[in-house]
Amino acid sequence: MSQDSRFTAWTRRDVLGMLGIGVAAAALPEWASAAPTFPKGAVIRTILKDHAPEALAGGATLFHEHMSFPPDFLPRWMKYAAETQAANRPSNAPPAGRGATPPTLAPAPSGPYFMQDLDVMSEELAIAKGEGISCIVDGGHPDMGRDLTFLRRLSMKSGMPIVAGAGFYTQPFYPKEIGAMSEGQVLEALIRQVESDPVGAFGEIGSWDDITKDERKVFRAVGKAHVATNLPIFTHTGIPGKSALEQLDILEDVGVDPKRVVIGHLGNLVDPNVQVHRAICRRGAFVGFDRQGGQGDAQQVPMVMALLEAGFADNLMFSSDFSAANQLKRNNKEMGYAKTLTVFVPKLKAAGASDEVLRQIMVDNPRRFLAFVPKIKRKA
Ligand SMILES: [Zn+2]
Secondary structure (H helix, E strand, O other), rough: OOOOOOOOOOOOOHHHHHHHHHHHHHHHHHHHOOOOOOOOOOEEEOOHHHOHHHHHHOEEEEEOOOOOOOHHHHHHHHHHHHHHHHHHOOOOOOOOOOOOOOOOOOOOOOOOHHHHHHHHHHHHHHHHHHHEEEEEEEEHHHHHOHHHHHHHHHHHHHOOOEEEOOOOOOOHHOOOOHHHHOHHHHHHHHHHHHHHOEEEEEEEEEEEOOOHHHHHHHHHHHHHHHHHOOOOOOEOOOOOOOOOHHHHHHHHHHOOHHHEEEOOOOOOOOOOOOHHHHHHEEEEEEEOOOOOOOOOHHHHHHHHHHHOOOHHHEEEEEEEOOOOOOOOOOOOOOOOOOHHHHHHHHHHHHHHOOOHHHHHHHHHHHHHHHOOOOOOOOOO
């Protein structure tokens, strides 16, 4: 693919070639020897069943997407974001847009909201499966209005393994009681989520702007809930880079191994020197480039390449934080749930990343992150 020609998303055949599945696999046996190993008894906990991590090696895993929101989630999100942006803007600043890839709102659809439409969503996930995705993590939880029954039906109908998240999101979305709850009570509430539902990760756990007192309390409780359950953690940073290092500090302070953490949305932190990104990688955590396959890619490709050059392939995690109807395959052929793999990864390949490294990031890193030895038995 030449870099100056108009970009075209990869086809299923291109992707499967990169992943080494099918014909190409036989020609590239060295990938098999580089396969990651997992702790004894480790599983990837999806809504329908616990998988051996090896069982999901046949395709890419997306560690941060959304497949179940109520219709009012994005409008609320955009409203709070606009308020935060207005409050943060210096009085002499020109009117500014949000950072990379704002979740644009499609025109009001007739019929059911797409994330509540089982037919639309299962068709989209079945397409993504065909394009090389073998597992998707949903970053929602109760305070975001995530519907676990819908996700369960979606997984059954589409055949896509789905990992459900647990936790509390960010200050504007917390249930009112959070402010009055002690850290121990938040911890108990988190453990109850893990005991009552087949969740496979704590995420997305966020700070909205500067991390607040309540958000610190939730981060500490999530860290302790990780220690009690072994579930991995992925985070949301609101304003690019803000509180990213503090999120990791808090989790480490309560005993979390950084290897079990993705600090998220750091593709939005545009910095050619990737300072914060490198600091996080050096501590052993993953850096999330998780709003991929859109307009922000151009700024993010050089940052990923800089991190690869610095030797941090083991610490990169890609996903798209799917949230809006205009990203559906049916509305845009070059989008869809697999766009991280069909749109972003080809740009990295064009920039010089090798198939082997790209496969490692898309197939191995998320499985290393998600695999855990359960301390609490799944409910169902
Ligand atoms: Zn998200």
